[in-house]
Every structure is written in structure tokens, then in C-alpha cells.
Amino acid sequence: xxxxxxxxxxxxxxxxxxxxxxxxxxxxxxxxxxxxxxxxxxxxxxxxxxxxxxxxxxxxxxxxxxxxxxxxxxxxxxxxxxxxxxxxxxxxxxxxxxxxxxxxxxxxxxxxxxxxxxxxxxxxxxxxxxxxxxxxxxxxxxxxxxxxxxxxxxxxxxxxxxxxxxxxxxxxxxxxxxxxxxxxxxxxxxxxxxxxxxxxxxxxxxxxxxxxxxxxxxxxxxxxxxxxxxxxxxxxx
Numbered sequence: 001x002x003x004x005x006x007x008x009x010x011x012x013x014x015x016x017x018x019x020x021x022x023x024x025x026x027x028x029x030x031x032x033x034x035x036x037x038x039x040x041x042x043x044x045x046x047x048x049x050x051x052x053x054x055x056x057x058x059x060x061x062x063x064x065x066x067x068x069x070x071x072x073x074x075x076x077x078x079x080x081x082x083x084x085x086x087x088x089x090x091x092x093x094x095x096x097x098x099x100x101x102x103x104x105x106x107x108x109x110x111x112x113x114x115x116x117x118x119x120x121x122x123x124x125x126x127x128x129x130x131x132x133x134x135x136x137x138x139x140x141x142x143x144x145x146x147x148x149x150x151x152x153x154x155x156x157x158x159x160x161x162x163x164x165x166x167x168x169x170x171x172x173x174x175x176x177x178x179x180x181x182x183x184x185x186x187x188x189x190x191x192x193x194x195x196x197x198x199x200x201x202x203x204x205x206x207x208x209x210x211x212x213x214x215x216x217x218x219x220x221x222x223x224x225x226x227x228x229x230x231x232x233x234x235x236x237x
Contacts, residue, residue, distance in 0.1 A: 012122060
């Protein structure tokens with residue numbers, strides 16, 4: 001029996017019209033799939049309906065993979081592909097497997113000889129990096145920085161030093177309601193001439209992306225509270 005393929009399906013970063021952020025090829029593939037690995041059924045159904053699926057999206061089409069998964073159960077997620085059915089892996093927002101646990105599914109698919117096909121779509125990390133003006137050939141994404149203020153400040157110092165020593169862009173994110181705390185820590189910790197880029201509401205109508213020195217950022221008060229944002233620092237311009 002031929003094995004199915006595992007498609008890695010990006011989803012919008014917010015309530016953008018789907019045709020603005022998703023290639024037509026993706027929509028064609030999505031509409032013919034019968035099985036999906038998702039983090040949450042409700043948001044997956046909403047996305048798939050917007051993508052143009054007209055058939056009934058019953059619970060049997062969805063395999064929920066989130067923080068509650070059990071390592072011993074991973075094979076169940078690729079069982080449809082092992083039986084010859086193409087399967088889609090969705091992220092809640094953006095591209096799968098980047099700042100997302102879906103890489104465990106992909107690793108198992110490779111082990112089982114299942115073809116893995118990544119589809120093009122929005123990624124906050126790469127959109128922010130592209131628009132920052134920073135080094136796009138040497139960069140590191142760190143995910144979330146520590147919540148504890150002292151640990152967060154120590155981490156920021158470490159990232160700034162890495163940027164200086166390695167000519168490397170440092171990217172990180174925060175839960176939207178803690179954006180202002182992170183922003184304040186950056187202002188208090190970084191050198192005045194370190195460059196900071198903040199990219200907010202990427203791919204949405206409210207999107208804004210600004211790069212300034214820490215000295216310049218200390219003069220402004222950006223609206224960051226409860227907005228999805230990604231932060232980049234760079235010392236080397």
C-alpha cells in the first residue's frame with residue numbers, strides 16, 4: 001500500500017482575508033484532505049471553512065495534538081498517512097513546527113517513510129526579520145524570555161552580547177499582555193545604541209513595524225498591550 005503525504009499547512013496570523021495570506025495551491029490541497037492534525041478543533045474548523053471546505057467537518061477528521069499529548073500515542077497521528085491517506089498538520093497561527101510542537105509529528109513521519117511537504121504561508125518570525133533591516137544571514141529565535149524580571153534582564157544582556165560578538169540578530173516573543181514588561185526591561189537593560197525592532201499585528205490591517213535605537217525608543221510609548229508582537233535586537237549597524 002502506498003503511504004499518504006503529510007502536508008504542513010500554515011494558517012493566518014489573525015483575522016486577515018485568507019486570500020491575502022494563503023496561496024491558491026494551499027487552498028486546493030486543503031479542500032481535498034480528509035484528515036487533519038490540529039491543536040484545537042474549534043479554531044481548525046473555522047480556518048478550514050474559510051479555506052473553502054464545504055463538506056461536513058466531523059470529529060473523526062481531526063486528531064488533536066497539543067500540550068496534553070502522550071509520547072506513546074504519537075503513531076496514532078500518522079496512522080491515516082500510513083494507511084494511504086494524505087494528512088494535514090495545522091498550527092494555530094503561522095507555520096507549523098516553528099515555535100510549535102508539530103516537529104515531533106514530522107520527525108516520526110520521516111522515520112516511517114512518509115513524504116513531508118511544507119506549504120508556503122505567513123511566519124511572524126520571517127516577516128519581522130525581513131522588515132527589521134537587521135542581519136538576515138545570521139540570526140537566532142529564542143521563543144519566550146523568562147517571566148521573572150531578574151532572569152529576563154540577565155537573558156537580555158546575554159542576547160545583546162551575542163549580537164555584538166557574533167553580528168547576529170536576536171529574535172524573541174512574549175505573551176501579548178506581558179509585552180510592556182518586556183519592552184521596559186529592554187529599555188532598562190540594553191545599550192543606547194543597540195537597535196530594537198518591534199513588529200506588531202503582522203499581516204493584519206493594524207500591522208506596524210518600527211526599528212529604532214534604544215535611545216530613540218525611550219522617547220516613545222508604543223501601543224503593545226494585548227497585541228501579538230515579535231521583538232528583535234541587533235548591535236552591528
